[in-house]
Amino acid sequence: MLLRKGLARGLGVALCMAAWAASWTWSAPAPASTPGKLEWRSTENKVNADFENWPLCRLLETISAKTRWRVYVEPGVSRTISARFNGLTTTEALSRLLGNLNFALLPAKDGPPRLYIFLTTMQTATDLVAAPPAANHGKVIPNELIVTLKPGSKESIDDLAKRLGAKVVGRADNLHAYRLRFEDEAAAQAAQTTLAGNSDVNSVEANYSVSVPPPPELLSGAALPAFNLKPSANSGQVVVGLVDTAVQTQGTPLKDFLLTPVSVAGTDATPVTDQLNHGTSMAETILNTLAKSPDAANGTPVRILPVDVYGGSESTTTFEVAQGIQAAVNGGATIINLSLGGTGDSPLLHGLITAAHDQGIVFLAAAGNQPVTTPTYPAAYPEVIPVTAVLPDGTLASYANRGSFVTDGAPGTSIVAFQGQAYLVVGTSVSTANGSALAAYEAASSGKTGSALDALVRQILALKPGAVGP
Numbered sequence: 001m002l003l004r005k006g007l008a009r010g011l012g013v014a015l016c017m018a019a020w021a022a023s024w025t026w027s028a029p030a031p032a033s034t035p036g037k038l039e040w041r042s043t044e045n046k047v048n049a050d051f052e053n054w055p056l057c058r059l060l061e062t063i064s065a066k067t068r069w070r071v072y073v074e075p076g077v078s079r080t081i082s083a084r085f086n087g088l089t090t091t092e093a094l095s096r097l098l099g100n101l102n103f104a105l106l107p108a109k110d111g112p113p114r115l116y117i118f119l120t121t122m123q124t125a126t127d128l129v130a131a132p133p134a135a136n137h138g139k140v141i142p143n144e145l146i147v148t149l150k151p152g153s154k155e156s157i158d159d160l161a162k163r164l165g166a167k168v169v170g171r172a173d174n175l176h177a178y179r180l181r182f183e184d185e186a187a188a189q190a191a192q193t194t195l196a197g198n199s200d201v202n203s204v205e206a207n208y209s210v211s212v213p214p215p216p217e218l219l220s221g222a223a224l225p226a227f228n229l230k231p232s233a234n235s236g237q238v239v240v241g242l243v244d245t246a247v248q249t250q251g252t253p254l255k256d257f258l259l260t261p262v263s264v265a266g267t268d269a270t271p272v273t274d275q276l277n278h279g280t281s282m283a284e285t286i287l288n289t290l291a292k293s294p295d296a297a298n299g300t301p302v303r304i305l306p307v308d309v310y311g312g313s314e315s316t317t318t319f320e321v322a323q324g325i326q327a328a329v330n331g332g333a334t335i336i337n338l339s340l341g342g343t344g345d346s347p348l349l350h351g352l353i354t355a356a357h358d359q360g361i362v363f364l365a366a367a368g369n370q371p372v373t374t375p376t377y378p379a380a381y382p383e384v385i386p387v388t389a390v391l392p393d394g395t396l397a398s399y400a401n402r403g404s405f406v407t408d409g410a411p412g413t414s415i416v417a418f419q420g421q422a423y424l425v426v427g428t429s430v431s432t433a434n435g436s437a438l439a440a441y442e443a444a445s446s447g448k449t450g451s452a453l454d455a456l457v458r459q460i461l462a463l464k465p466g467a468v469g470p
Contacts, residue, residue: 208344
């Protein structure tokens with residue numbers, strides 16, 4: 001256990017992510033604070049720092065990202081911090097960084113260590129700093145291929161699969177695209193070589209896994225977020241297609257805002273469970289943000305079309321995501337929220353998004369929860385608005401992708417209600433849902449659609465110069 005008493009009481013107003021996100025409306029991110037760096041080499045017990053004028057919330061969020069600790073701070077504590085040092089131990093670094101604040105670093109049996117920052121007693125440190133979620137990586141499914149046939153092909157997909165020794169495990173007949181599964185990777189590679197010369201085949205590509213984003217976290221004892229939004233008349237409805245896990249209605253305020261759910265995963269699209277689904281938290285985030293709009297008292301014509309592409313599994317594939325997008329378009333969605341992503345670049349998915357975008361559909365997707373510069377798909381496709389997580393000072397969250405494709409940002413934290421309890425949701429998934437709420441509001445209030453709406457949303461959410469932080 002590491003415990004240290006400070007010398008004086010701190011003053012200020014809480015600025016941590018959850019509180020800021022709860023009050024976020026329609027303004028663009030604030031100008032960025034001074035960039036800098038914080039290196040935390042836990043295995044060597046060495047810490048280096050070189051930064052100026054960081055808000056406390058940014059410092060604590062960065063420490064959480066570097067160490068994976070769970071960080072709690074006393075409500076109402078804030079300050080601006082500057083530091084420059086090299087080679088300090090963990091204890092020395094925390095003392096230097098936190099100044100006259102008290103802190104305690106305690107081991108935990110059920111997870112990572114917990115760091116508490118407080119004025120008087122540790123029990124007052126109750127606000128959880130947004131812990132960055134673990135990164136999800138898309139992986140090639142080694143024994144599968146996605147085969148797209150040309151319209152009017154002479155050989156059916158069933159005959160083709162039988163000849164190749166494969167099973168058809170997914171069908172998108174309207175796209176002429178099919179998911180084939182082979183006995184092993186060698187068989188899939190051999191089939192790909194064979195199909196390269198087939199005049200009936202339009203394309204052959206790998207199928208990639210897409211993991212469910214990190215689950216929401218229960219905030220024990222926290223107050224439920226206020227929700228006063230009401231649905232307005234159906235005329236002029238704006239439909240947001242939520243391509244995600246299934247969306248629950250029991251124990252949530254969502255029922256009156258949801259259209260009939262669709263599932264492309266072959267299972268019930270509206271499960272009732274005791275665990276909050278990612279899709280449910282994204283739907284609530286969209287509505288919570290709409291509830292902060294200037295004319296929310298009049299109700300909203302926005303409706304959410306839930307499209308389940310996971311079916312209760314921990315991962316889906318780019319094939320199902322493509323099917324989900326097509327289902328959302330067919331269901332009347334003009335804005336499509338993709339709070340998911342991976343490293344797999346799928347020509348099928350890109351082609352479908354391009355065609356829908358050309359028809360006036362606006363796409364928003366998560367930039368990715370890993371501080372790298374490699375692209376995340378579908379966010380990296382130029383037809384998609386890539387939304388990352390930004391801190392109150394306008395800089396990127398420490399866990400967010402910082403590649404050249406990342407151009408837009410919104411708060412990466414949301415507090416939602418489920419079964420009478422409050423949950424904290426963190427990541428670029430949340431940022432995407434906040435961006436989709438903005439797009440839906442602008443569509444409903446201004447009547448803008450298609451390219452005009454796309455351009456407006458990109459302008460409002462555009463990252464400020466110098467937004468990339470440590």
